[in-house]
Amino acid sequence: MAYFSDAPPPAQARPVVITGLGIISPMGRDLIENTHGFRAGRSAFSPVTLFDTSRQRVNTAGQVDLPDAPPDAGISPKTWSRMDRGTRLAWLAAREAMAAAGLSGGDFPLVIGTSAAAMPVGEEYFKNAHTSIHPRSRQLRRVELYQAQRQMTDMARTLGISGPLRIVSNACASGANAIGQAFHLVRSGRAECVLAGGYDALCQLVFCGFDALQALSPSGIPRPFDAARDGLALGEGAGFVVVESAASAKARGARVVAEILGYGAATDTHHLTQPHPLGDAALTTMQLACTMAGLMPEQIDYINSHGTGTPLNDVAEGNAIQRWAGDAVEKIKVSSTKSAIGHLLGGAGAVESVISLIALEGQWLPANLNVRNADPVCTFDLVREPRETPVQRVLTNSFGFGGANATLIFGKEGAR
Amino acid sequence: MRLPLSITGAGAVSPAGWGADALLNTILTNEKTPTSIIARELAGKQVITHVRRVPAEGATTPKFARLRRASPISKFAAAAAIEALGEARLAEISGGTLRVGVIFTLTNGCVNYSNRFFAEALADPSFASPILFPETVFNAPSSHLSAMIGSTSPNDTLVGDSTAFLTGIDLAAEWIERGDVDGCLVVCAEEIDWLSAEGLRYYSNQYIPSEGAAAIYLESVIGPARLLKLPDASSLSFNSRFEAASKIRAQLAPNDDGRTLLVDGRSGCSRVDRAEEAVWADWRGPRWSPRILLGEGMGVSAGLQTVAAVTAVMRGDFQNALVSAVGGNQQAAGLQIGTNQDCG
Numbered sequence: 001m002a003y004f005s006d007a008p009p010p011a012q013a014r015p016v017v018i019t020g021l022g023i024i025s026p027m028g029r030d031l032i033e034n035t036h037g038f039r040a041g042r043s044a045f046s047p048v049t050l051f052d053t054s055r056q057r058v059n060t061a062g063q064v065d066l067p068d069a070p071p072d073a074g075i076s077p078k079t080w081s082r083m084d085r086g087t088r089l090a091w092l093a094a095r096e097a098m099a100a101a102g103l104s105g106g107d108f109p110l111v112i113g114t115s116a117a118a119m120p121v122g123e124e125y126f127k128n129a130h131t132s133i134h135p136r137s138r139q140l141r142r143v144e145l146y147q148a149q150r151q152m153t154d155m156a157r158t159l160g161i162s163g164p165l166r167i168v169s170n171a172c173a174s175g176a177n178a179i180g181q182a183f184h185l186v187r188s189g190r191a192e193c194v195l196a197g198g199y200d201a202l203c204q205l206v207f208c209g210f211d212a213l214q215a216l217s218p219s220g221i222p223r224p225f226d227a228a229r230d231g232l233a234l235g236e237g238a239g240f241v242v243v244e245s246a247a248s249a250k251a252r253g254a255r256v257v258a259e260i261l262g263y264g265a266a267t268d269t270h271h272l273t274q275p276h277p278l279g280d281a282a283l284t285t286m287q288l289a290c291t292m293a294g295l296m297p298e299q300i301d302y303i304n305s306h307g308t309g310t311p312l313n314d315v316a317e318g319n320a321i322q323r324w325a326g327d328a329v330e331k332i333k334v335s336s337t338k339s340a341i342g343h344l345l346g347g348a349g350a351v352e353s354v355i356s357l358i359a360l361e362g363q364w365l366p367a368n369l370n371v372r373n374a375d376p377v378c379t380f381d382l383v384r385e386p387r388e389t390p391v392q393r394v395l396t397n398s399f400g401f402g403g404a405n406a407t408l409i410f411g412k413e414g415a416r
Numbered sequence: 417m418r419l420p421l422s423i424t425g426a427g428a429v430s431p432a433g434w435g436a437d438a439l440l441n442t443i444l445t446n447e448k449t450p451t452s453i454i455a456r457e458l459a460g461k462q463v464i465t466h467v468r469r470v471p472a473e474g475a476t477t478p479k480f481a482r483l484r485r486a487s488p489i490s491k492f493a494a495a496a497a498i499e500a501l502g503e504a505r506l507a508e509i510s511g512g513t514l515r516v517g518v519i520f521t522l523t524n525g526c527v528n529y530s531n532r533f534f535a536e537a538l539a540d541p542s543f544a545s546p547i548l549f550p551e552t553v554f555n556a557p558s559s560h561l562s563a564m565i566g567s568t569s570p571n572d573t574l575v576g577d578s579t580a581f582l583t584g585i586d587l588a589a590e591w592i593e594r595g596d597v598d599g600c601l602v603v604c605a606e607e608i609d610w611l612s613a614e615g616l617r618y619y620s621n622q623y624i625p626s627e628g629a630a631a632i633y634l635e636s637v638i639g640p641a642r643l644l645k646l647p648d649a650s651s652l653s654f655n656s657r658f659e660a661a662s663k664i665r666a667q668l669a670p671n672d673d674g675r676t677l678l679v680d681g682r683s684g685c686s687r688v689d690r691a692e693e694a695v696w697a698d699w700r701g702p703r704w705s706p707r708i709l710l711g712e713g714m715g716v717s718a719g720l721q722t723v724a725a726v727t728a729v730m731r732g733d734f735q736n737a738l739v740s741a742v743g744g745n746q747q748a749a750g751l752q753i754g755t756n757q758d759c760g
Binding site: 002005007008009010055056114117122123125126127129130131132136139140143144147148149150152154156157161162163165167171184185188190204209210211212213214265266267268269273281284401402403404 | 420459518534537545569583587589614615645646648654745
């Protein structure tokens, strides 16, 4: 953040920790509900009630049970009413992360990933633009509230955050990229603390889009890494983390959840919507993250895979894991939590980071549900049931439309 | 001292035409670009919106397979990016000797295809085009750019208000300083259609919606358009637009020495311009306001301001240049480029 040519150079690398987590997903509205759900191996798909899916091939998704009313005194009804569904999800998770970190605001940056942003508001604007009766003020309000930066600036205000805002929109890797960017800001000394995360809400345009691509599983049950997998399920939610320098956390006596050990980002130029079959960019990001962390593949206890359940994604990621791990591949434990809550798009990377961090804290692994016969690409240890096991370091992969690839590595403090 | 960074390439597509020279010529002649209309039928009446479009004549869209199906935003972005990069760098990238990151910034994005796809989806989802949908995603243009230049280096798309381009330069500086890339393309682009154009007019009838693209190439050399100051953007979460703009000016601390060009973000819409008018009211040096000539380009506005400033400095017309941008609902931002570090 900020460049002045006559200023001292930034620090090269300093320890970065996570001091707060927040999550809302189809599995539950906070850390406790999500922990219980994933630890029990629950699945969280239900009929979509937010918009009409009667003419779609698929009618279910991972929909969050989100009340219309504001949750408590932390936000006024007026402010809540201006928030679109995605921002409400983001606000709930962000507030939980800040509370866990013992923060009540401050002059620090906010880095957020989203793909669909406030699309439901845009959809309302579109529908009203086709009718002759639409009060000008309501359409203006829709145009304004459709914009992600307006929503996130309002959210920053309610959270007491006055620092710069970055909104990363790298499709399904957005949330992971946001945390990765926050990591670099702190690691280089550009910031002491950053609130970072990702969110997306279900919306009709995106649901129709994935259905038009025939990327949704007709059964509504995604089966990542199953030999007969037939598509993904969409979901919604938000995940946020407080990223902080170890020195800052220590100085204020904050509880350290984990250390961020590595981050890698690369671009897959193979196709707009299809990954390179051998997972070249995924291999690059895993290697970059491991190099930064100073770790070998066999030192990674668990991979929370991108694992969408589409035929092309899973085989590409599986190939990348094989190439990255080499002879150690059999020991690498892998699961896709999209099998339980669906694909949260711009929120996926952040939510899956939080799930990985919960598992790291609790010393267990979430399951890859719904597998009947594992795909031959699964030469790794596919975790089909929740598993109690020692966990020191976890890696999470996120890949998106357009070829955005990102990998994050987290570890118990001192586990490098 | 920080690693020296300079903008060594610039490209533009705007209602002034294809290329940074066309942009500069329009600014130097101080002539407003022509308007056209977008008309549609609604309940038996014509809805007409005046707009400033990129002219079809003189198009320099690169030949690249992915761009055949892409909407105008990707084509504008590709033309500006190629102009900023130049042939020599393209050859280095394809030869594997130059690692170039891509940062793309926007406000509105691929509105043409979003509009068409959602109309199809509402009419009959089974006939909604699977070709259109991927192009509606915010990072589709950015993805095309990386594929076109053959770069697997990082590629980020940032969404924001009209100042987002300056946040993109901030991120590019970070990547280069850290050694993630050798250089970075920072590109912004927007396209208009009736849906977005009418949306903008709800803010003010003085707005004339516009479109285009701007691109710069940033690398670690000492050149005429050296990046001197790029303060953190000042958020509107707790600041008024005036307060945010004032903070940016205070950090830029420029000398009004007559040789420093100010390229501001005034749009000709008095209510929107009030903050910038007040903060820079005492500026006596040369001052350009490209948005008044080009129309309201949303996410491309600060990019075109920057390209105008860079081109003027690279031509030697000015020793230093400032860019000031006050967004509508996120932040105020600014930067200073030039050769004289003592200018302010």
